[in-house]
Amino acid sequence: xxxxxxxxxxxxxxxxxxxxxxxxxxxxxxxxxxxxxxxxxxxxxxxxxxxxxxxxxxxxxxxxxxxxxxxxxxxxxxxxxxxxxxxxxxxxxxxxxxxxxxxxxxxxxxxxxxxxxxxxxxxxxxxxxxxxxxxxxxxxxxxxxxxxxxxxxxxxxxxxxxxxxxxxxxxxxxxxxxxxxxxxxxxxxxxxxxxxxxxxxxxxxxxxxxxxxxxxxxxxxxxxxxxxxxxxxxxxxxxxxxxxxxxxxxxxxxxxxxxxxxxxxxxx
Amino acid sequence: xxxxxxxxxxxxxxxxxxxxxxxxxxxxxxxxxxxxxxxxxxxxxxxxxxxxxxxxxxxxxxxxxxxxxxxxxxxxxxxxxxxxxxxxxxxxxxxxxxxxxxxxxxxxxxxxxxxxxxxxxxxxxxxxxxxxxxxxxxxxxxxxxxxxxxxxxxxxxxxxxxxxxxxxxxxxxxxxxxxxxxxxxxxxxxxxxxxxxxxxxxxxxxxxxxxxxxxxxxxxxxxxxxxxxxxxxxxxxxxxxxxxxxxxxxxxxxxxxxxxxxxxxxxx
Numbered sequence: 001x002x003x004x005x006x007x008x009x010x011x012x013x014x015x016x017x018x019x020x021x022x023x024x025x026x027x028x029x030x031x032x033x034x035x036x037x038x039x040x041x042x043x044x045x046x047x048x049x050x051x052x053x054x055x056x057x058x059x060x061x062x063x064x065x066x067x068x069x070x071x072x073x074x075x076x077x078x079x080x081x082x083x084x085x086x087x088x089x090x091x092x093x094x095x096x097x098x099x100x101x102x103x104x105x106x107x108x109x110x111x112x113x114x115x116x117x118x119x120x121x122x123x124x125x126x127x128x129x130x131x132x133x134x135x136x137x138x139x140x141x142x143x144x145x146x147x148x149x150x151x152x153x154x155x156x157x158x159x160x161x162x163x164x165x166x167x168x169x170x171x172x173x174x175x176x177x178x179x180x181x182x183x184x185x186x187x188x189x190x191x192x193x194x195x196x197x198x199x200x201x202x203x204x205x206x207x208x209x210x211x212x213x214x215x216x217x218x219x220x221x222x223x224x225x226x227x228x229x230x231x232x233x234x235x236x237x238x239x240x241x242x243x244x245x246x247x248x249x250x251x252x253x254x255x256x257x258x259x260x261x262x263x264x265x266x267x268x
Numbered sequence: 269x270x271x272x273x274x275x276x277x278x279x280x281x282x283x284x285x286x287x288x289x290x291x292x293x294x295x296x297x298x299x300x301x302x303x304x305x306x307x308x309x310x311x312x313x314x315x316x317x318x319x320x321x322x323x324x325x326x327x328x329x330x331x332x333x334x335x336x337x338x339x340x341x342x343x344x345x346x347x348x349x350x351x352x353x354x355x356x357x358x359x360x361x362x363x364x365x366x367x368x369x370x371x372x373x374x375x376x377x378x379x380x381x382x383x384x385x386x387x388x389x390x391x392x393x394x395x396x397x398x399x400x401x402x403x404x405x406x407x408x409x410x411x412x413x414x415x416x417x418x419x420x421x422x423x424x425x426x427x428x429x430x431x432x433x434x435x436x437x438x439x440x441x442x443x444x445x446x447x448x449x450x451x452x453x454x455x456x457x458x459x460x461x462x463x464x465x466x467x468x469x470x471x472x473x474x475x476x477x478x479x480x481x482x483x484x485x486x487x488x489x490x491x492x493x494x495x496x497x498x499x500x501x502x503x504x505x506x507x508x509x510x511x512x513x514x515x516x517x518x519x520x521x522x523x524x525x526x527x528x529x530x531x532x533x534x535x536x
Contacts, residue, residue, distance in 0.1 A: 003330070003465075051319035054326065058334050062271070066326050190458065190536050197271075268458050268536050 004078060004261060012037065012260035015080065019088040019258055025105050027090045029147040029216075029254040031126050031139075038192065038263050039256035040067055040079070040121040041233030042089065043240070044107075044249040047072045047116035052161030056239060057120065059158040063167050063235035065123040065191050067259075072116040079259035085119050086111045091252035093237070098244035107249050114247065122233040123192035124256050125170050127263045132185050137178050140219045147254035148172070149213035150232050154206025155197075157235065165239035168232040169197065171210065173225040182228055191266040198229040205229065215253035272346060272529060280305065280528035283348065287356040287526055293373050295358045297415040297484075297522040299394050299407075306460065306531050307524035308335055308347070308389040309501030310357065311508070312375075312517040315340045315384035320429030324507060325388065327426040331435050331503035333391040333459050335527075340384040347527035353387050354379045359520035361505070366512035375517050382515065390501040391460035392524050393438050395531045400453050405446050408487045415522035416440070417481035418500050422474025423465075425503065433507035437465065438500040439478065441493040450496055459534040466497040473497065483521035 014034040030039055045053055050072070057064035068077045075085040092107040093100055104110070111117060125148075129139045141148045148170045155167045174182045179199060187195035198205050210227060211218045215234055221227065240248045251257060283305040286298070298307055313321055318340070325332035336345045343353040360375040361368055372378070379385060393416075397407045409416045416438045423435045442450045447467060455463035466473050478495060479486045483502055489495065508516045519525060 051322065054319065054322045055337055058322065058337055069323055069326055187536060194536070268455060268462070 004265065007261060007265060010260065010262055012080070015258045015260050019080070019083055022090040023084070023087045027105055027255070030090060030256045030258060031129065031148055031254065032142045034258050035130050036263055038067070038259045038261040038266060039124040039126045040259055041124050041236070042085065042119060042121055042251045042257050043236040044085070044111070044117050044119045045245065046114050046247060047118055049245060050118040052163050053120060053236070055160035056157065056163040057122070059160050060167070060235065062193060062197060062231040063157065064233065065193060066120055067123050067191065068121045070119040072118050075111065075119065077119070077121060079121060079261050081260070085257065089251050089255060089257050091255035093250045093252050095240050095245065095248040095250065097246055098241050103252055110249055117249070121257060121259070122236065123266070124233050125186070125193045125230045126256065127192035127266060128186045128189045130263055132182060135181055135185055137174065137182055140173055141217070144219060146219060147216035149210070149218055150215035150234050150253055151207045152214045152238055157239065163239050163243045165235070165242035167197070168215070168234040168238050169205070169229040170232040171213070171227050171229050173219060173221040174228045175224055176226050179226055179228060186230065188268055189266050190268060193231045193233070196228050197231050200226050202227055202229070272533065275529060275533060278528065278530055283526045283528050287348070287351055290358040291352070291355045295373055295523070298358065298524040298526060299397065299416055299522065300410045302526050303398050304531055306335070306347070306527045306529045306534060307392040307394045308527055309392050309504070310353065310387060310389055310519045310525050311504040312353070312379070312385050312387045313513070314382050314515060315386055317513060318386040320431050321388060321504070323428035324425065324431040325390070327428050328435070328503065330461060330465060330499040331425060332501065333461060334388055335391050335459065336389045338387040340386050343379065343387065345387070345389060347389060347529050349528070353525065357519050357523060357525050359523035361518045361520050363508050363513065363516040363518065365514055366509050371520055378517055385517070389525060390504065391534070392501050393454070393461045393498045394524065395460035395534060396454040396457045398531055400450060403449055403453055405442065405450055408441055409485070412487060414487060415484035417478070417486055418483035418502050418521055419475045420482045420506055425507065431507050431511045433503070433510035435465070436483070436500040436502040436506050437473070437497040439481070439495050439497050441487060441489040442496045443492055444494050447494055447496060454498065456536055457534050458536060461499045461501070464496050464498050468494050470495055470497070
């Protein structure tokens with residue numbers, strides 16, 4: 001992993017352009033957008049919940065690898081100087097008492113409800129899709145221009161304070177002959193979920209129907225392909241629901257924050 | 269990195285025996301003890317300081333890679349079921365208002381002063397010494413049966429809340445022909461400080477005299493060897509001092525908590 005202090009000279013034009021589009025209202029899933037720049041899940045909580053969440057993330061690092069945490073009341077991040085976390089994601093979800101209250105392209109109004117919100121940016125598996133594609137592994141949801149399918153599993157996360165919930169996973173169908181390569185390549189990126197948590201047998205982790213993901217879109221599974229499951233940064237949203245968190249702002253699944261940090265920074 | 273849930277069957281006899289010795293009062297630096305089992309730095313803080321510290325660790329992951337965090341008031345850890353963090357380290361330091369108040373082989377009395385202490389266990393570079401030695405790289409402080417030398421650098425950590433301070437590094441002299449191997453091997457263990465932060469030129473990071481480390485013992489540097497510097501889990505103690513933290517319990521430098529987790533669990 002490279003210290004982001006060393007990355008100030010990187011030209012992050014494609015990432016900045018994408019954020020500008022989202023700031024003025026464009027909405028799209030971000031898989032395949034600004035390739036080579038790290039994308040992040042986001043969850044924003046009142047300061048009173050910040051320790052519980054940071055501990056939840058520490059105890060569940062495969063699902064919740066933290067890339068940056070803002071100071072209370074700030075909407076800035078070191079990962080993209082000049083970005084505004086209130087408006088630079090394509091789509092947000094506002095949560096009240098553990099329920100989805102609203103989806104919006106601009107969270108500025110919701111953000112103003114609390115003076116001390118803390119933003120957590122969490123690694124996203126889109127980061128290792130670029131090197132997987134470069135290795136000739138087809139990423140089906142990119143081919144088909146859809147959102148990655150995500151499933152709520154039966155695997156409980158390790159609780160922290162008032163937070164508990166099950167792990168959410170993303171799924172990519174991979175040809176059996178390339179599963180080992182997909183494991184190896186993603187395993188080099190532990191800060192963005194790393195290697196899969198499960199290969200094959202969806203029913204063993206509580207997934208009854210691959211065609212009915214809880215988040216995102218279903219994808220084609222071709223003959224000879226195995227469903228491969230990675231821990232997913234939508235896991236905090238499952239915790240918000242299960243734990244009835246009073247207030248939270250998150251990204252909408254698949255609609256990520258695009259940072260200025262090159263994917264290679266998270267390669268070990 | 270392997271989920272510790274999968275490690276329940278490991279025979280951790282050598283780690284347990286070392287902790288039992290320390291529990292009844294034996295004192296020694298732990299480098300080379302119970303080889304193959306992960307060792308950890310420790311810092312224990314009142315609940316009121318826990319978010320600041322966890323954020324400090326998140327923002328300075330090379331120096332403060334968190335392996336486990338206890339619940340407030342608990343002195344147990346998943347990393348060593350049955351261990352007692354109050355007594356199972358060989359030597360503790362008790363800090364008051366940012367100053368070292370006491371060194372003791374048993375922290376039970378100090379622990380009783382606060383009802384809500386939170387314990388943080390932090391990765392230790394001793395973990396990658398075993399694979400480095402297996403690759404034929406001499407670890408000088410093990411050869412010479414001394415404590416590893418540690419230095420306070422001029423490199424500020426990224427602050428978090430009330431916490432600030434400079435990075436502490438450990439140093440190992442490495443033959444120039446083996447520096448690349450030492451980098452590669454340690455880089456495979458990002459959860460225990462990973463690759464070095466600096467190779468050669470100690471003065472560039474504010475180290476005036478290699479023979480006068482702030483913590484631990486000086487070591488011989490032979491002709492053809494280069495001083496190699498790794499981020500060190502004593503960095504939290506530098507933050508306790510710089511930030512005048514009212515109360516903290518830590519391990520004494522070099523006198524670590526030995527866990528039941530095999531080093532290989534932190535290999536990526």
